[in-house]
Amino acid sequence: VLDSNGVFELFWKYNNTHITFEAHVKTLGYVGFGLSPHGQMFPADVVIGWVKDGTVHFKDRHSTGHYEPIIDKSQDWILLSGKEENGKTILKFVRKLRTCDKDDRSIEEGxxxxxxxxxxxxxxHETGLPFHGDSNKGAKNLLLLSPAQHRHLPADAIKFDFVNKQTLIPNKDTYYHCTPYRLPKLDKKHHMVMFEPTIEKGHEDFVHHIIVYKCPAHVNYTDAMLANEYECYANDYKHPMELRDCTSSAFLAWAVGGGPMYMPEKVGFPLGDDDDSGVFILETHYNNPTLKSGVIDSSGLRMYYTPTLRKIDGDTLYTGLAVYEMQVIPPGYPKFASTGYCSSECTSKRLGHLPEGIHVFAVFPHSHLLGHAVRNRIVRNGEELMINDDENYDFDYQEARLMNKEFIIKAGDTIKTQCIYKSDDKDHITVGGISTRQEMCIGFLMYYPKVDFGICASIPQYNQYLDDKTQHKPAKLRELLNARDWKNETVRAEFQKVTDETMHVMSCGSHQGYKMVSF
Structure with a gap:
């Protein structure tokens, strides 16, 4: 369903070359549908059709302004059928994923x-379309070329809620709230098979992302350690030291625009086994740019788990850039690339015992407001291979997506997570950080079989400007860069080259914690 009132339903299926749509719309007038680079009514690649006196009218068009879309010379959207039924207009049509028409938009993964x-x-008549009005239109982000999830829960599924406990959202721009949880004791191994957001109604604009971290099993967590909720990254007494290593292992991850995530039928995330402490941290990023006060929230994530074990244990791997102010995005760039790495040394260390490698079955890309594209790739024997690219990344639609074909990562591969940022409307430097107005570049990779591999991310060092003796590196780097003329194309090109070639410090982490190494 594309609109909030349930007027416009869209169904589709695809193969390697074509995509077929079927629109069911509660109207006996005309229906419009299209693809738009920015979610606006123009410019766009559109079709408009209707049924009149038993005859179906249907044309491939393109829009260029606040007027009737123009009929394309090349009709690449092909009508398969059309009818009026029970107060609805139903149109079925097909087109190639990529046409040779300059007025058409290609349909890609992402x-x-x-x-x-x-x-x-x-x-x-064909060129006398009445205006649809402001209320009879809309836009929506979709993953057209991602496999549909198998939305089925086993009959013995058990529900557990990781939710905020009437949390007062402070009147500050960005706030991270952490709530410890201990899962009910399990007498045997179980599998987590689905999770979904439970966002309190009316709080959708406040809840930016939620992560549930799984704490290492080697620590004895007392009830006193888990008694207090706290601000996640504040250095105070409410943040027990024993909980700090929990963030090396993301168990569940969700962000704005996302929906439920069903595991493939053969995969489950283990609970209650020897590696499970039973202790989790719910991290909620609240975004409150208007500094509204008095908002009390109980949003969170709901998971379902089952004692009926599936074939394979799965897990989540954090890749990309570690969140830190050494990630720098200057102003003035139509496209600026930041890349985080997981070195071949790290994958050899974590996957060396597994010659068949790990199978990535889903990807959850995460960036902030400047993010324009997120690319997850590996380098193997000097060749760069794509895991998953989203060239139309949208901050408001951060959905985990299943892979059309599972991707295997092997020992010795280098994992690259690259984000493309658009900063040409900015007049200041943007740095990495936890605020929505700062940036991130993360790829959460869901994979099987589970191995002791929780995080593999890096931090650029800008060793071309700074050395190991430099104190307060982020501040010193900003001081140097603030003196640059970012309107100068040569300056921008030089800094992109420096960013591409700088040394990185990398975290290569197990589920028991991680340490930083240079490469």
């Missing part, structure tokens, strides 16, 4: 912005 509209009346 986020696609679709637009839609309808009108209660049929047009009198």
């Amino acid at each position: 986020t696609t912005k679709v637009i839609f509209s309808w009108h209660p009346e049929d047009p009198q």
